[in-house]
Amino acid sequence: MEQPIKELTMPPEKFGIYVHWPFCAAKCPYCDFNSHVRRDPIDESRFVAGYLKELDYMHNLAPNRHVASVFFGGGTPSLMSGKAVAAIIDKIAVLWGYEEDAEISLEANPTSIDSQNFAAYRLAGVNRISIGVQAMNDTDLRKLGRMHSVDEAKAAIKLAQKHFDRISFDLIYARPHQTLNQWQDELKRAIELGTDHLSLYQLTIESGTRFADLYKLGKITMPDDDHARILYDATQDICAGYGLYNYEISNYAKAGEECRHNMLYWRYDEYAAIGAGAHSRLISSNDPSIRYARIDQRQPEKWLEMVEAQGHAFIDVEELTPSAQAIEYLLMCLRLRxxxxxxxxxxxxxxxxxxxxxxxxxxxxxxxxxxxxxxxxxxxxxxxxxxxxxxxxxx
Ligand SMILES: C[S@@+](CC[C@H](N)C(=O)[O-])C[C@H]1O[C@@H](n2cnc3c(N)ncnc32)[C@H](O)[C@@H]1O
Ligand code: SF4
Incomplete structure (x- = not known):
């Protein structure tokens, strides 16, 4: 006979917090993340007050937890000041407290403006940095609309290594006209800069982006499936040669260096997410077999007004039944090795x-x-x- 759900015991779930900073210095033509460019300066202290308020709201929904990981993602969170990052990290400590050895990651773009804050982030409590290198040649960086050169990326990595024990970087491959030899060479040069974690994404044409328009006009040629597969297989081989194992479809790490925050998503643990367009999954306080999916307003200024008015900016709250959760669990966990x-x-x-x-x-x-x-x-x-x-x- 099937066991009723409540009698099955599982270890307590990990609890993480995602913080979305929705602004960038420029919009990259391939990117469909919730990121916005503003001509006028951002009122950072007003936004930080909004984040602190939304954290209070989340704490009421999910009290009595300890935080295993925090992830500042974007957008470009490395455009935030050290003071702003510290205020959020400290507020989380006051509300929930951290697990011993909690992981606090921040995504950074490798321009000199972004990397000037690294020391302040470390002081604020960030202990892992993820750098968006994207390509190891300047021509392709320009084509990807990036605002940094390979040399700047190298300088950012070097500086990050000075301040952080754990660094990761992102590369985009299977780019138009990229040959196997070019990619192998780029990937090896990138790994040799020194890292225990890499996110390696195949370029995807996302609808609504400038690349999608160019693709429709025939101005971008994407690699066919066979070539993409060859590049993927080469990626596995090269990473394995450096002791970086493919623990998720696009993520490679030395054993023990996996991104714990992302593992928490993929293992379908619990997380609160704050900021424009953020998605949370919190277990119901009344019935642990129910989880709520909450989605925040995407538009940053509207998000801020909503949080100021009511403490949160949810535009959708959905009760996930046990079978809906099981489907989400499969979707996430099948990506993992x-x-x-x-x-x-x-x-x-x-x-x-x-x-x-x-x-x-x-x-x-x-x-x-x-x-x-x-x-x-x-x-x-x-x-x-x-x-x-x-x-x-x-x-
Ligand atoms: C939130 S984004 C970037 C963080 C940071 N703003 C940056 O650009 O470095 C996370 C990563 O997704 C990847 N990415 C974004 N759009 C992509 C696309 N269309 N195809 C493949 N990878 C993509 C990039 O590698 C990027 O670093
Ligand atoms: S890739 Fe990064 S910098 Fe570029 S638009 Fe997206 S979030 Fe912003």
Missing amino acids: EGVSLARYEYLCGEKLNARNVAKMVAAELLIHDVEAKRIRTTEEGLRLTDYIIGELLG
Whole structure:
């Protein structure tokens, strides 16, 4: 007989906080993140007061937790002053308190303006920095609309290494006309700058971006699937050669250096998210089998007005039933090399995953079932077909 959900015990979930800074110095033509460029200076102290107020609201919804990780993302949070970052980190300490060895990450662009704040971020409590290098040649950086050169990126990395033990950087590959040799050379040069963590994204044409317009006009040629696959396989090989394992589709790290905040999303733990367009997942205080998805207003100035008026800027609050949570868990966790815990799936869903469907995906060589560890994970082939696999598992 199926066990009722409440009798299954699971270790307590990790709790993280995402802080979205929605402004950038310029809009990159490939980017569809919630990022905005303003001609007039941003009223930072007013925004910080808004963040502190929204944190109070989140604390009322989710008290009695300790914070395992904070992530300042964007947009370009490295345009925030050290004082602003410190005010948010300190407020979180007062409201919830941190777990020992909490991870506090901040995304930085590698221009000299952005990196001048590194020392202040470290003092504020940031202990991990993620730098958007994107390409290792100046021509492509220009084509990507970036406001920095390779030399500036190298200088930013060097400075970051002085202040932080943990640094990561992002590169975008499978760019128009990028050959295998060019990418191999770029990736090796990047890794040799020294890092224990890399995010390596294949360029995606996102609708509504300038690249999408150029693509429609035939002015951008994207690599075909076969070439993209060759580049992906080379990425795996090169990273493995440097001891960086592919712990998620686009993320590579030395063992123990995985981004804990992102792991918290992918393992479907609990998180509060503040700032324009941020998405939260908080467990209901009344019924732990229910989770709420909350989405904040995307437009930064409207977000601020809403927070000032009512303490939050939610434009949508959805109650996620156990089965909706189980689907989200699969979607997130199948991206991870460690895969899905069948016990956690059952805990969230209240039902076991259908064994016949799992066996079918194993027979199709898309999933591996580790019976002893009670986990399923994708094969290399399955990693690219997660939507299909989920459909089959739940079908
Ligand atoms: C929030 S963004 C960037 C943070 C920071 N503002 C920057 O640009 O360095 C996070 C990362 O997503 C990646 N990214 C954004 N748009 C992308 C796209 N269309 N295709 C592939 N990667 C993308 C970039 O590598 C970027 O560093
Ligand atoms: S890639 Fe980064 S800097 Fe460029 S628009 Fe997006 S968030 Fe801003």
